[in-house]
Amino acid sequence: xxxxxxxxxxxxxxxxxxxxxxxxxxxxxxxxxxxxxxxxxxxxxxxxxxxxxxxxxxxxxxxxxxxxxxxxxxxxxxxxxxxxxxxxxxxxxxxxxxxxxxxxxxxxxxxxxxxxxxxxxxxxxxxxxxxxxxxxxxxxxxxxxxxxxxxxxxxxxxxxxxxxxxxxxxxxxxxxxxxxxxxxxxxxxxxxxxxxxxxxxxxxxxxxxxxxxxxxxxxxxxxxxxxxxxxxxxxxxxxxxxxxxxxxxxxxxxxxxxxxxxxxxx
Numbered sequence: 001x002x003x004x005x006x007x008x009x010x011x012x013x014x015x016x017x018x019x020x021x022x023x024x025x026x027x028x029x030x031x032x033x034x035x036x037x038x039x040x041x042x043x044x045x046x047x048x049x050x051x052x053x054x055x056x057x058x059x060x061x062x063x064x065x066x067x068x069x070x071x072x073x074x075x076x077x078x079x080x081x082x083x084x085x086x087x088x089x090x091x092x093x094x095x096x097x098x099x100x101x102x103x104x105x106x107x108x109x110x111x112x113x114x115x116x117x118x119x120x121x122x123x124x125x126x127x128x129x130x131x132x133x134x135x136x137x138x139x140x141x142x143x144x145x146x147x148x149x150x151x152x153x154x155x156x157x158x159x160x161x162x163x164x165x166x167x168x169x170x171x172x173x174x175x176x177x178x179x180x181x182x183x184x185x186x187x188x189x190x191x192x193x194x195x196x197x198x199x200x201x202x203x204x205x206x207x208x209x210x211x212x213x214x215x216x217x218x219x220x221x222x223x224x225x226x227x228x229x230x231x232x233x234x235x236x237x238x239x240x241x242x243x244x245x246x247x248x249x250x251x252x253x254x255x256x257x258x259x260x261x262x263x264x265x266x
Contacts, residue, residue, distance in 0.1 A: 022085025049122030053082030125150030129201035158192035213242030
C-alpha cells in the first residue's frame with residue numbers, strides 16, 4: 001500500500017484541492033507497487049462523518065483493504081475538520097457537498113484513474129448521496145456508491161431543534177449551538193431544515209450499497225431503509241448488534257464495503 005498525504009505541496013505550502021471554505025486536506029492510497037506513470041486503477045472517494053476526519057475509523061481501514069484489492073482511494077477532511085481550512089461555525093451541508101465535488105473534480109484529472117466510487121459514513125453518507133444525485137445528469141458521475149449509516153436524520157433533528165445533546169429553538173436558532181466543544185452555526189441549522197436529502201439522492205441510478213447497524217441510536221436504521229426504498233438499484237445490509245460508529249463488527253462491515261467495490265468498480 002502506497003499512501004500519499006497530499007495536504008500540501010512541500011515547496012509552496014499550498015493544498016492540492018480547494019473548496020468554498022479554503023484548502024482541503026487529502027490523502028491518496030494506492031496499491032503496493034502501483035506506478036502512477038504507467039498503471040491504472042479505479043478509485044474510491046472516502047467521506048468521513050460529522051466532527052470526524054480522514055484519519056479516524058472506518059476511513060483508513062477501508063483505504064488499506066481497498067489497496068490490497070488493487071483499488072485506489074482518496075480520503076479528505078471536510079472544511080473545518082481535521083487539517084482542512086475553515087471554521088466549524090461556517091460549515092454547512094452545501095459547502096461539504098462543494099468540498100466533495102472539488103475532490104471528485106480533482107480525481108477526474110488523474111490520468112491513472114479509470115472509474116470512481118463514493119463511500120460515505122454518517123454525514124459523509126448524506127454528502128455522498130446528494131452529490132451522486134446532483135451528478136446524475138452530467139457526463140462524469142460515480143460508477144457506484146456505498147453509504148454507511150447515512151445520517152438523513154440531521155434534517156429531522158434540525159426541525160426538532162436538537163443535535164446530539166444540544167437543544168435549541170428551531171424557529172429562531174441562536175447564532176451557534178455548542179455541540180461537543182464545536183460551534184454549530186445557525187446557517188447549518190436553517191439550511192438543514194429545508195434539505196432535499198432523499199429527493200436529490202434518489203436521482204442517482206448507479207448501484208448502491210447501504211449498510212446500517214440495527215442498534216444505531218444516533219441514526220436509526222429506518223433512515224437506511226428509506227434510502228433503500230427510493231433508490232432504483234440498491235442493496236441494504238442491516239447489521240445485528242452494530243451501532244452508529246460501526247466498531248463492533250469491523251471485519252464484516254469492511255468486508256461488505258470492499259467486496260461490493262471489487263465487484264462493481266470495474
